[in-house]
Amino acid sequence: MIPACRLEDLPRGEAHRLDVDPPVSVFHTDDGELFAIDDTCTHQDASLADGWLEGCEVECPLHASKFDLRTGAVDSPPAKLPVRTHEVFVEDGMVYVRLSMDAPNLPPCVAARLAGGPA
Amino acid sequence: MVGASLAGLSAARSLRKQGYDGRLVVIGEELHRPYDRPPLSKEFLAGILGEAELALESADEDLAAEWLLGVRATGLDHTERAVRLADGREVRADGVVIATGAAARTLPGSEGLAGVHTLRTLDDARALRGELAEGGRLVVIGGGFIGAEVASTARALGLDVTVVEAAPTPLAGPLGEAMGAVVSGLHTDHGVRLLCGAGVKGLSGETRVDAVLLEDGRSIPADIVVVGVGARPCVEWLAGSGIALDNGVKCGADGRTSLAGVVAVGDCANWYDPRTAAHRRVEHWTGARERPDAAVATLLAGGAVEPGAPRPPYFWSDQYGVKIQFAGHAAGADSVTIEAGAADDRDVLAVYRRAGHPVAVLGMNQPRLFTRWRKQIASTTS
Secondary structure (H helix, E strand, C coil): CEEEEEHHHCCCCEEEEECCCCCEEEEECCCCCEEEEECECCCCCCEHHHCEEECCEEECCCCCCEEECCCCCECCCCCCCCCCEEEEEEECCEEEEECCCCCCCCCHHHHHHHCCCCC | CECCCHHHHHHHHHHHHCCCCCCCEEEECCCCCCECCHHHHCHHHHCCCCCHHHECCCCCCCCCCEEEECCCEEEEECCCCEEEECCCCEEECCCEEECCCEEECCCCCCCCCECEECCCCHHHHHHHHHHHCCCCEEEEECCCHHHHHHHHHHHHCCCEEEEECCCCCCCHHHHCHHHHHHHHHHHHHCCCEEECCCCEEEEECCCECCEEEECCCCEEECCEEEECCCEEECCHHHCCCCCCECCCEEECCCCECCCCCEEECHHHEEEEECCCCEEEECCCHHHHHHHHHHHHHHHHCCCCCCCCCCCCCEEEEEECCEEEEEEECCCCCCEEEEEEEEHHHCEEEEEEEECCEEEEEEEECCHHHHHHHHHHHHHHCC
């Protein structure tokens, strides 16, 4: 498990990106719930932490695909694949993330970069 | 569903999502299943994305629709509730969604001249991609978004590129003069010649284009020409149907047309915009994606639903590695302020205001701040 940030440093409506590879973001919804999903949109290299958070959905800041924070499912094009979800919990005011062991659905350009190939 | 691109597909999805379980027929003029058009001037044209990756449907998606592809609709008979097709067939329906899109405007006199392209469809993009691969001198007529993206892609492929724009400043319509100049400055930053205030008189060449002739007498040598001078709504097939047409299909704020049981979405639809109290035909991807939800609700409810406030129009463009994003209406603004970054660095967040209230926002490589402002504009102008 990875310490993400202090809960008091993550106000409702905000997101915190963890510098893991591939990056993961913790979202604090307006209703006070916490969710962690892969930060990279499955369509193109965009950070979902920069996106439009509304209810339990985040909209990609570039092309408006919406991901369900609870399930990782995508509701509309251009993205077609879900993001991974990760377990998140709070202990002594600290937000922790337990990373999923599933394979991530990364966009082609990012997958190539992580594999050491040309971007 | 007349039209099988993003707006038509989104409407089909909305129908199923909103509980319609009856027969669903999707008519498309192109042979292809729905595909994503924005990459046609960018990653697809550059050879980075293949055709399979343009598909808008996911592999396991089943809308239980009948697809009539490769056939054009030629008429709408409202009394019979029927759509006539070019091959003589007729499709009867209880409800019709018009999503026939827009077609690229061409340059009069350029028909039949090899090397001259427009870019709207997958077939257009295939043809242009093949020619760009051979290199040479490209002249882009029109400094709008399609033209600018083609110039950017072609420059990255190593072509010699000139952009010819009739107006003094490209993109002044959507972005205003000041920011139009900043964004179109990307061309000269990257070694592309930008000729502004340059009206085009015609093209020269016998069987293949060899130059673009300007009204001021200049002749710009060209091996390939891309004409990017806008699009016109595809509504000719509706002539005589009795539907109200005005710069496309005239629609209310919920997609309803002048005919009961008929709604229109996407590039061909001129929706009433309550924010500006005027009709506005929006050719953005996000409009084609979002508005069918409301139009389908209207269709299913027989016009009894009150439409929610639409989000401000949003579009993006990728040019020379820079993410350009814009939301709102620039036309009504009386001031533009740079809130972050610097125009010269092409890394900028600019906010357009009217009487002190933000009405539009432009971002260049500023997705995080841009989204914040976009949300704020949506909340303050609704």
